[in-house]
Amino acid sequence: MPANSRQVSSNQRHIHANLATVVDRHLGAPYRRPPAQHSVTAYAQLQQRLNESELPLILDSFCGTGHSTAALAQCYPEHLVVGIDKSGQRLARHRAQACDNYLLLQADCEDIWQLLVRDGHRCIRHFLFYPNPWPKARHLQRRVHGHGSFPLLLQLGGDIMLRSNWQIYVEEFGVAMHLAGRAGKVGRVPDGPAMTLFEQKYRGSGHPLWQFTAAAPAVTC
Numbered sequence: 170m171p172a173n174s175r176q177v178s179s180n181q182r183h184i185h186a187n188l189a190t191v192v193d194r195h196l197g198a199p200y201r202r203p204p205a206q207h208s209v210t211a212y213a214q215l216q217q218r219l220n221e222s223e224l225p226l227i228l229d230s231f232c233g234t235g236h237s238t239a240a241l242a243q244c245y246p247e248h249l250v251v252g253i254d255k256s257g258q259r260l261a262r263h264r265a266q267a268c269d270n271y272l273l274l275q276a277d278c279e280d281i282w283q284l285l286v287r288d289g290h291r292c293i294r295h296f297l298f299y300p301n302p303w304p305k306a307r308h309l310q311r312r313v314h315g316h317g318s319f320p321l322l323l324q325l326g327g328d329i330m331l332r333s334n335w336q337i338y339v340e341e342f343g344v345a346m347h348l349a350g351r352a353g354k355v356g357r358v359p360d361g362p363a364m365t366l367f368e369q370k371y372r373g374s375g376h377p378l379w380q381f382t383a384a385a386p387a388v389t390c
């Protein structure tokens with residue numbers, strides 16, 4: 170991947186003025202869009218894996234080529250790591266790894282989240298590396314935290330890590346999580362080997378990289 174990517178440019182200088190209104194509205198209304206048929210078909214593969222094993226589930230949403238999915242599968246051998254991306258072109262560029270505890274699905278993340286929640290599944294960790302920033306202010310509701318499916322992400326639970334090369338995106342995500350009662354930390358991505366191909370490209374282009382992390386909510390009896 171060429172290392173000359175441009176920084177995110179936006180007509181927003183701060184977190185979106187409507188963020189709290191949009192998040193509150195979505196938190197108060199269940200997401201009802203029926204999943205697309207291609208996502209339902211992809212989900213059938215996941216259902217089969219979940220039926221076959223009791224491994225805890227890790228999600229790698231917006232996984233692109235699945236580079237991070239395979240890396241996570243190596244880091245977490247006793248888990249099932251599931252990468253989800255809607256782009257068949259990106260997934261076709263995946264370089265298969267020897268470990269067999271991961272699965273790549275060509276599907277819309279919000280559909281898979283919805284189907285998992287419907288069937289009572291929860292994840293132990295959820296990674297969201299560099300989702301599309303949708304930097305125009307009018308596109309707030311296309312961002313993960315401004316989308317109607319945001320409550321599903323919360324229902325799936327688990328430790329959450331989201332990364333972006335746009336600081337405002339990560340700050341907005343952090344505020345949305347806080348509004349939802351899942352406060353976490355916003356900070357810089359530590360130096361180290363790149364988790365994803367986009368991370369590698371952004372690092373190579375000198376972009377500051379940001380992340381939000383939150384531990385899973387404590388279980389109360």
Ligand SMILES: C[S@@+](CC[C@H](N)C(=O)[O-])C[C@H]1O[C@@H](n2cnc3c(N)ncnc32)[C@H](O)[C@@H]1O
Pocket residue numbers: 230231232233234253254255256259276277278279297298299300301365366367368
């Ligand atoms: C900027 S790329 C990041 C890919 C990868 N995480 C990385 O860091 O290399 C964003 C990815 O999100 C995918 N995507 C966007 N909207 C999606 C959705 N609703 N469901 C699934 N994938 C989506 C795109 O196809 C693209 O591969």
